[in-house]
Amino acid sequence: MGQLLQQVLSGLATGAVYASLALALVMIHQATESVNFAQGEMAMFSTYIAWMFVQAGVPFWIAFVLTVAISFLGGVLIERILIRPVESAPVLSQVIVFIGLLVIFNSTAGWIFTYTVQEFPSPFGDTPLLGDMITSSELGVIGVTLIVLALLYVFFRFTPLGFAMRAAAQNPESARLVGIRVGWMLAIGWGLAAAVGAVAGIMVAPVLFLDPNMMSGVLLYAFAAALLGGISSPGGAVVGGLVVGVLENLVGTYLIATELKLTVALAVIIIILVVKPSGLFGTVMVKRV
């Protein structure tokens, strides 16, 4: 029983990371109807930026804030420079651009930082808490994720800019007719997704260690999480992330070899696509003509 609870809690910690990245995927999908395959590599690159700051002696939390800010700007720039020209192109062209981005970030990181695996510091230490149920780093990851999610919720729900972004994602044509600069809303959406991804990368790096391929598995879990929750539902992505994290841990502990854990993500993806393509919380739009 103790072991079960321990596995669930540590699953929640990794699940929180999946949830963040899944949320980033959903945010882009809401606005563009396509899935950003480079989201994981962007997060990886952000993590390297944080690592550089830390190497240069910048205190962890300052490095964290700087990295998130730089990632936001980077996301905005990527949208303005690379995504905007293919905005109205067919989905397949967009997918090619996303895959191109993935390869660019991956090989650029390899070129600048080499493929050597680096250690990444955890700001929360590794103290066992609650009678060895959970470690301080796991608790820290869950806490940081919750804070980020709460901030995003408040932003989208209660600020005029967040409101305009939701409107622009829902109905770009009409949004233009009330004067919303839809192009910039998209760019800010990319910025926010990149920033959330950066948080996910920094949180998961102490566990996975830092290398240019660190996020490929995480991205797969994030896909599974986003699909499970419903690709159209930000709240669903979060729940999906937590469920996938816990599921992965339990299945890995009790059912199959750890090496096969990634299969869980793929199984989830396939089952969801077959059984309930809209996911658990995917909204069914009410429309009257």
Place this chain on the structure above:
Amino acid sequence: MRTALLEVSGLKAAYGPTEVLHGIAFKLDEGGITALLGANGAGKTTTLRAVCGTVARSGEIRLMGKRIDHKATEDIVRLGVAQVPEGRGTFVNLSVEENLKIGAYIRRARDGVARDIERMYQYFPLLAERRRQQAGTLSGGEQQMLAIARALMLRPRLLVLDEPSFGLAPLVVASIFHIMETVRREERVSILLVEQNAALALELADHAYLLETGRVVMAGTAQEFQRNEQVRRSYLGI
């Protein structure tokens, strides 16, 4: 001479390679209501789209004397042009009240917004009853009212209406046009109106233009149109 609020000349517009407006001209005085009439496919909706920049266009469009024909839709909106598009452009997942709020998005001063929302509810009491309801669940007539109210939330100088009667029961249409009379008096807004129902449009409008396959074939006051024998036969069904 006073400059017109909206003055259009040599306006052409195309969807891809197909040109649908072949150089049309019309104007709209400050405070006036101008109707664009014509059969299906005459280019009425495209004219409105060209004014608002949602279709590729060339020619001269002046708002208060200033060229707007190279501006993006968002910027034209910011100059005070509110469009109620074909299909009404409702944010179906937002509530009625949120739709009204988003209509006031570009207004810097936030304080007048709540008061304006209340005024819209006075014009359209049906909307007040449904203020918390998801806009997608409204009836066609209610959505049309919401679309007009949302456009008015911008406090526009020019309100551009595309077929407000489209797909609605005659009684609903009559009530919307009745409300538009009040709105025009109270809001002091100029209106550019496209309407299939010529009889209705001519009652509200003071000037009209008749479009046929992308060209203006007749222009005049609403009274002139109502008296014109050919218009009566072809468009008014009298």
